[in-house]
Amino acid sequence: LTKRIHSGQSAHQLLVGGTAQRFDPGPPPDDGGEPRLDVWGFKDSRFVINPANNVVLEGSRYPLSGKELPAFLPWVRSTFQADINAQDTHPSQYPTNIPPSRASEDLLQALRGIVGEHLTVEPEQRLRRGHGQTQAEMYAIKYGRLERVPDVVVFPGCEEEVVALVKLAEACSLRLQPYGGGTSVNEALLCPADEARPIVAVDLARMNHIRWIDPINHMACIQAGAIGRHVAAQLDQHGFTLGHEPDSIEFSTVGGWIATHASGMKKNRYGNIEDIVLDMRVVTPMGILSHSTPLPRESLGGDVRTWLLGSEGTCGIITEAIIKIFPAPESQVYGSILFPDLSRGLAFMYELSQSAHIPASARMVDNLQLQINFAIKPKANRWGALKSALEKKFVTRIKGFSTDKMVACTLVFEGKRAEVKAQEKHVNSLAKRHGGMSGGASNGRRGYMLTYGIAYIRDWILNHWLIAESFETSVAWTDTLALIDRVRKRVADEHAARKLPGRPFVTARVTQIYATGVCVYFYFAMYYKGVANPSAVYHEIENAARDEILKAGGSLSHHHGVGRLRGEFLPRTMSEAALHWRAGARAALDPRGTIGGQTSAS
């Protein structure tokens, strides 16, 4: 069928047929991927320092898995000016003292009446539903304590059970906390210490089916708990692509993407989540938000669907969504381009953003991030090492690039063969005009894939006295360079003012381009041995960086969302009336704050 449609030979018959040929693709695949509870990632993959004193990613899941990374530790030591080694660790105390469940036997009975045995009060399971992936949360579960976590985790199997849970919560004054992949980075999952109501985490893991695929109208109806990598794999089996590829796609869910107002790496081709979601169903204390038919576009005057994008776990529990799906691309090509410095690279990105040939993904890493790319390169074989040395010589001697200034753009082209070819041609000629030179497809692919590794590295190095976090913003083109410079300087100043050990590490990546501006993604990392309350110190510096971002014309968030983490900054972004409206609109759906409480200041 898919082939028939894609060839277009029988579009006529299909349309005259008149009936949507929806089908159920069956349950999600079992790929054996089990997430860890204490750190980011799958159980079978983690970074370690091996007996030869080299960093290795254990397991076999990723291209990098099992390969020694001899350049990594030396680079870390010199970058942070700190002696990171296998002997000197800050061992994780996970799971630290987990608050006991406050769920009464009566409550558990009532919940069992709804979800049967699909619930747990097991401490580590409750803990996991009470946090996301910020540095503060990860530090707390290893070395500190979460004051309040869910008292019980329930796993509803269908929308009816979600409705019953919401009714119970309203009747018995519970707080429900929807949980998808747990990849939140805005502290929306944190439970306030003073929440007196029992907290029930509603984990949507069992509601993880693609209910139907409509291959003609290019839509799929997917339950909110479906995990990105599973959805992508199932669509792929039927000749479609999901298109939406957030960095968290291995673990994050359809419902989570909507609640977070997510953005995917291939946005240029497939759009952000708001461009992809056609419809959704949401269970609220006022009833089910729903709509008659999934349609391409409507003007309905106050459409709750658009507003629920970014609801951040409040107001209602998203149970399913209808999204656009896309024909699997005929061709997929990676690429990378080196530029002599960030401003040249950015000028290239600017022109690319105005063109008709924008690759699915185009990201620009600054010099420090480019150094990471080199630092985590596996040990090359002899020929590889020679080639690499020659290339480096060419770049630095012949082209005159400076290794501590050059930057790189990683590219993913997707589409019809001719389309990809035209994009590649355009990109190459544009790059040349801006002093760029090809860095090769394999470097492009590694750069793209590195995205999946960063969170592993972040959680691992915490045990080696390095605390790190990412934060992002969006900004107009003409403010981009200045914003990056200001944030770098501000963080360095804040770091120096506190007389912290080692050297601070701040690096920026332009991860999305729009005709009007970009998304800038920062990493800040610091050595914390001997620092009291390093997580709190980090938070202060991150807040200072956020302050600087706002002063430099950046947004509060491009796609991470506001949550609890950035709520205090909202009044600097939205006018008082806008915040007033936001609170009122939420109250109209959930007057008691039953669902998720109130995440962000309002």
Added chain:
Amino acid sequence: LTKRIHSGQSAHQLLVGGTAQRFDPGPPPDDGGEPRLDVWGFKDSRFVINPANNVVLEGSRYPLSGKELPAFLPWVRSTFQADINAQDTHPSQYPTNIPPSRASEDLLQALRGIVGEHLTVEPEQRLRRGHGQTQAEMYAIKYGRLERVPDVVVFPGCEEEVVALVKLAEACSLRLQPYGGGTSVNEALLCPADEARPIVAVDLARMNHIRWIDPINHMACIQAGAIGRHVAAQLDQHGFTLGHEPDSIEFSTVGGWIATHASGMKKNRYGNIEDIVLDMRVVTPMGILSHSTPLPRESLGGDVRTWLLGSEGTCGIITEAIIKIFPAPESQVYGSILFPDLSRGLAFMYELSQSAHIPASARMVDNLQLQINFAIKPKANRWGALKSALEKKFVTRIKGFSTDKMVACTLVFEGKRAEVKAQEKHVNSLAKRHGGMSGGASNGRRGYMLTYGIAYIRDWILNHWLIAESFETSVAWTDTLALIDRVRKRVADEHAARKLPGRPFVTARVTQIYATGVCVYFYFAMYYKGVANPSAVYHEIENAARDEILKAGGSLSHHHGVGRLRGEFLPRTMSEAALHWRAGARAALDPRGTIGGQTSAS
């Protein structure tokens, strides 16, 4: 500057410069276009039957202006089976009995304290602000009566005056009704007969400036009262295009587009209004909804900006918006393709929608609308007539097309030359596969331009006993043909059941394509001589058609909006909880219904 930017030569310097080079393009152009109060259009243009008994569009504004259309009346007569002629008219009684102003001298004084002498109580001016362009409204101002119209029209000159007006309205219990171009087709401008408060129309005509153009970040800040054609002309002067081209662009305003959730003819290239608007300022009873900086994209968790799209004149008065602007296209090409029947044409459109080469505009008219295109063709000169006859012979004899089945697709290509060429090539090869043949660029252009003529014709033929209206929907691809058939049949049945004179006229056009479905735009017209309350009868039949649309899987509205006209159908589209939320969200901004009352049922 513009040239520099477009050439991209100095993108580097521009970005390193760091400052947005915003400029004020000055006041809107004076193009002498003055709208009529009693019917659609400019004062200098109207259709008449000339002494030779041919239809002519008077004036010189349009390509069609001044040319005799000899085929038009004969076609109308045969199509409606009704004797339309110059002698048999239903003369307009405009302005019918206009309700007197209820504005007290105290109120006028208070208003003068805000807007100075920029106000009027002149009856025809008040009448005009109390209606849009539906058949019911146009019939009422000619032959019936509007029970309630604004009591005074004010013309604020700046946002501060709008704020003062809203404060006054809250303090003195007034109802404010924002007014842009008056092109609404959902009765959002109608004043309920039982509105006891004084009604103040807030006409934004003086707030019509492009405040700035940012040529690097591709944004413009435009006051809400700026008229589409002026904005387009001003942007064009500086090398940019607006991209957003609703059928009403000659009269409708930036604020109106946002409030209506508008869609433009070149959506495929430039997006719908929600894709174009980056930010807005809205004055509400709770204060000004605003936001710190215009940014490419944000995740703010409950962003009022997205929700105000489609506010339909309620909740607040939009004062300005920041929109994306686009480089003026290097190339613009029109095209048209004939297909043997609608299903073949639609299959072509389906495949086009899935491709990487979609023209800025692609619209498919059914056979009846194609007939209109031919019927309003000006009298050809001798060579033109010969050519036309030969072409017709070729189409019907050689290609075997049936003149009462064939349909046409009109196309507008815009972009870089190479891009347009690639699109044309793709379209032509696709068309061939679906049995299409080129209808030529000039027919394409005429088809596109006809859009601007339809409303003139609609209002003019009302005087000749023909009442007509358009209504639209969006629908998934596989339901499209069935929906069109069902609506045609339902209207014919309803017409027959009422034993109405003449033959009903129902025609459909696919005006927008999405990967998931289309927008279908219907015209229904009927002969009403001897019919009591023809406007009410028409409304009944339109409602029946709407019922059929919903049953066939169509939406309540693709881009006309809901307003008062379609409010009764909302519960069939949105769940009870969604409607409840909508009312609550509105109440959070405007608890007293000061701005626009409540337009649609909730």
